[in-house]
Amino acid sequence: MIYLDLLIGFLEVGFFSFGGAYAAIPLIRDVVLSHGWLDEEMLSYIIAVSESTPGPIMVNLATYVGSAKAGVLGAFIATAAVVLPAFVIIMIVMLLAKNLLKNRYVQAALGGLKPCIIGIILATGAYMIMQNCFLQADAEVDILSILITCGLGIVYFGSRKIRKKGLSPIALVCVSAVVGVFVYGVK
Amino acid sequence: MPVLIDLFMTFAKIGLFIFGGGYAMLSLIEDICVEKKKWISHDELMNITVIAESTPGPIAINCATYVGYKKGKMAGGIMATIGVVMPSFVIIFLISKYLERFLEIRWIANAFCGIKLAVGILIIDAAVKMVIKMKKKPLQICIMVVSFLFVMIINVMKIRFSTILIMLSSALISIFVFVIEQKTKKEGER
Numbered sequence: 450m451i452y453l454d455l456l457i458g459f460l461e462v463g464f465f466s467f468g469g470a471y472a473a474i475p476l477i478r479d480v481v482l483s484h485g486w487l488d489e490e491m492l493s494y495i496i497a498v499s500e501s502t503p504g505p506i507m508v509n510l511a512t513y514v515g516s517a518k519a520g521v522l523g524a525f526i527a528t529a530a531v532v533l534p535a536f537v538i539i540m541i542v543m544l545l546a547k548n549l550l551k552n553r554y555v556q557a558a559l560g561g562l563k564p565c566i567i568g569i570i571l572a573t574g575a576y577m578i579m580q581n582c583f584l585q586a587d588a589e590v591d592i593l594s595i596l597i598t599c600g601l602g603i604v605y606f607g608s609r610k611i612r613k614k615g616l617s618p619i620a621l622v623c624v625s626a627v628v629g630v631f632v633y634g635v636k
Numbered sequence: 637m638p639v640l641i642d643l644f645m646t647f648a649k650i651g652l653f654i655f656g657g658g659y660a661m662l663s664l665i666e667d668i669c670v671e672k673k674k675w676i677s678h679d680e681l682m683n684i685t686v687i688a689e690s691t692p693g694p695i696a697i698n699c700a701t702y703v704g705y706k707k708g709k710m711a712g713g714i715m716a717t718i719g720v721v722m723p724s725f726v727i728i729f730l731i732s733k734y735l736e737r738f739l740e741i742r743w744i745a746n747a748f749c750g751i752k753l754a755v756g757i758l759i760i761d762a763a764v765k766m767v768i769k770m771k772k773k774p775l776q777i778c779i780m781v782v783s784f785l786f787v788m789i790i791n792v793m794k795i796r797f798s799t800i801l802i803m804l805s806s807a808l809i810s811i812f813v814f815v816i817e818q819k820t821k822k823e824g825e826r
Contacts, residue, residue, distance in 0.1 A: 465800050466692045471762035473694075475787070475799050483796060490752065494739075497751040498731060500758065503652050504724020505694030512725050516732035524729050528721060535693020536717050539701040540710075542687060554811055559690050561810020564776040565803050567766045568783030574759030576791040581753055598753045605757055618761075621754050629750020630743050 451519045452526055454484060459511050459530035466507060467559070472566045473507035473531075475573040477514070486518050493577060501622050507531055597632060601625055639708050640715045646673065647700045647719030654696055654724075665699055675703055696720050775813055779806050 458480040466473035474496060481487045487495070499509035508528060515527025542549055549555060582595045601621065609615030616624070646668060654661040662685065669675045676684075681699075688698040697717060704716025738744050770776060783802050790797045 461800060464692050465803055466694075467803075468689070468766065469695055471759060471766075474759060479799055493752045493755045494735070494748050496755045496758075497748070498735065499728070500755075502724065502727050502731065503654055504721070504727070505654060505696045507694055508697075508721055509724050509728045512728040513732045513735075516729050517736075521729070524725070524732070528725055532693070532697050532717060532721055535691065535697040536701050536713070538691045538693070539687070539698050540705065540713060542691070543702065543705055554814070555690075557811045557814035558807040560771070560776065560814075561779055561806040561808070562803055563766075564770060564780035565783040565806035567763055567770060568780040568785075569787050569799050569802065570759060570763040570766070571780075572784045572787035572791065574756050574763055576788060577759065578753075578756035579792075581756060594753060597750065598756065601754055602757050605754075605761070618758050621758065622751055625750040625754035626747035627750070629747045629753075633746035633749050634743060 452523065455515050455519060455523055455527045456530050458484065459515075459527045460534065462507065462511070463531040463534035467562050468566045468570075470506035471570050473510070475569045477507065477510050478573060481514060486514055489577075489580060497622050501619050593632065597625075597628055601628070640711055642673075643704050643708055643712050644715045644719040647704070647716045648722050650700075651696070651720040652723040654720075661696055661699075665703075669699075669703055675707055775810065779809065 462473055462476045462480060465476055478492060481492060482489070495510060495513050496506070499506045499513070502509060508531060511527040511531040512524045516524035519526075578598060582591055582598060601624065604624065605616050605621050650661065650664055650668060653664055662681070666678070666681055670678050670681055684699055684702050685695070687702070688695040691698060697720065700716040700720040701713045705713035708715065739748060767780075770780070783806060786802055787799065789795075
């Protein structure tokens, strides 16, 4: 049943997304792809939309997937599921176990979780870029995509060298949209 | 119950202005909850940040639940949490109704082809920032490299394997190493 799948899938995401929004992306990717709810392409579109609209990214992703697959009720269930673990855990910390997080074993577990998550996020980003550039369906190297990706990367990371704050993620999304309209439009 | 309504409205406002998620919103919460409303102190906010880092879920939710609970117990926590989620829920729900239809328009589809390339960069950027902040002990670096390679292989070979299992085994290995370290320390003291 789709509602139950959404509930369980996004509870998992909510419960394991240590380290904020980007930690949730590999998890959501797992859930969404394994159920066949979205393909990689649509997923990266929605990540961009979530990045450019208000609200926590993983809440936005949950709402979108729920709504696309099962309407209002689906959106509601997926959103509630992704929020619930964070809500309950904060309640537990405040109500029962103020020192839970200072526990040495909890700290040791977190000490292993965090680098693991960083590795997973790195791999997810790297794989997405690889897929855009090399792993197209017809197994051809997409030179145009490589050039645009490099260009965007240079502009994004370079802007930080010039000005302290540099381009914001939303600004990068806008720039890439304009580039996309012109480059793919002309092609 | 004006406190509950106030909590709801305030966090709905915060929810409407969180962009990109994460720590960008902390200054907004500082401004509203610490300076204007005086619901929590600056130190408490720092405390929440530490808690948020060690608990799963969006930091915005963690903050809302904490502040809401402090001002209005369970009901306050619920109201503040619903408030912070509400704006993005409504906006994304509307977008989800129309995005696929929009993508049929050619220039919008082209724009998204460009955006798709930017998303990979954003994810790498987020990870790199986390690497910089990470405690770089040998165990941590090992876990990071191994999980990176593992997930890469899973993806390229198109194997279905839950990343949660990788996370759980990392946590277990870390606890295991911690216990061994403690034991050897004790024996060293003897």
